[in-house]
Amino acid sequence: MPTHSELFDAYALHGRDGTRVRMNFVSSADGAVTLGGQSGALGGDTDRELMQVLRAMADVVLVGAGTVRAEGYGGLKVDEGDVEWRRARGLDDQPALAVLSGRLHLDPADSVFTEAVRAPVIVTTDAAAAADGRRFESVATVLACGEDEVDLAAMLDAFARRGWTQVLCEGGPHLFGALLQADLVDEVCITLAPRFVGGEAGRIVQGAAEADRRFHLAGVVTDDEGFVFFRYVAS
Template sequence: MSGAEGRSPAEAGGAVDRAGLLAAYALPDRETPRVRMNFVMSLDGAVALGGRSGGLGDDADRLAMGVLRTLADVVLVGAGTVRAEGYGGLRLRDENAEWRREHGLADEPRLAVVSSALDLEPEHPFFAEAVTRPIVVTHAASDPARRAALAEVADVLVCGQTAVDPIAMRDALAGAGLPQILCEGGPHLFAALVEVDAVDELCLSLSALLVSGDAGRITAGGREHARRMRLVHAIPAGDLLLLRYARAAPVARD
């Protein structure tokens, strides 16, 4: 889900507009820590086209992505997604930065990468092109020399002993004043969050494409366990469908 934000409503075909999406994706509050996932997927379940998710989206999807970033405190991605999608510095459109200022927020959300191997160089565009100081989330068993090198260009959070603990990560980000977390993948990070029941929302753009091939799902790995979600909205945007699901209330037991 990297790349430029969507164009204006007229350029996006008039099916959706920024103001309507800001209302549709509005948060119930900004204090409760919340993990939102944002993905685009083809009709036959492909998470990428030509190795990248961007090929599945359109202007409406990118407009929604810009709105979701506008509402977030931090945009969280896995290291594999940073490499595959070419993440550099995150900069919102002027009108979205202005909306944030009007609502008492910094102009841009922070950008955070999750990595166990810490196999991103300090010169990578993720760090070199950053508008605000990025965050690296890792664990205590990661290479201390690489942690020190990345600490020169980012704030490093150690969450977990031998693997990144998603709950500790969420709590550490919230403790840093970043409770509204927008996770843009990848599938392994999504699966890790699902496995510990840390996903509060899934914002899914359903692309009107049939892709075939061997592209993966929006989750990869983790233990199988069904977690019920409820539909908040389904907004047609041309041939694309913008879906928002939230965590369902627990079923009452007699």
């Protein structure tokens, strides 16, 4: 099994200048993005360790509201060893969490808010923020980016003004598709699980128009459970 330190080396960021959007997804060998409706059910020990490593490197973890509901996001945090790693590099103890919800279909009582170790940011539209944003004032910061649809480039600019240039996106597939369609994805980290799922599960990308988007393979890691971890960087 690769160690925590080895995963840090394999996925190291070379400099933190400029915004970088890194995706992290798990998929079965036959392309399913979920098992029983959850992506976490496909993962293994190394996959979960890698998720912590990628979060430790990030300024902000971005996730869509649908994924928050499906995966039961609670108090996202990195462990004490990774806190020390972040402090040594002048980073906040914990990465920020940003939840994208164009229509604010969230509940202030959701665990993503009540168990948060750092108050999340909700990214939404101007219209939704004006109509319903006050409902979240006690649990989150509401960030309006776009009149009727979330403007993803404007969102990243708003993140950068907060010093959040290293963005880790954990899905879901429609958010991945939207970022890909807007040519805003710099890196994709894919865990390939040694499982064949069948069924009706979708792919890791949904909603993006078909196009030949070229990425190059920047690294491969394997573990004793048969998982393969690919790191792709935009060409």
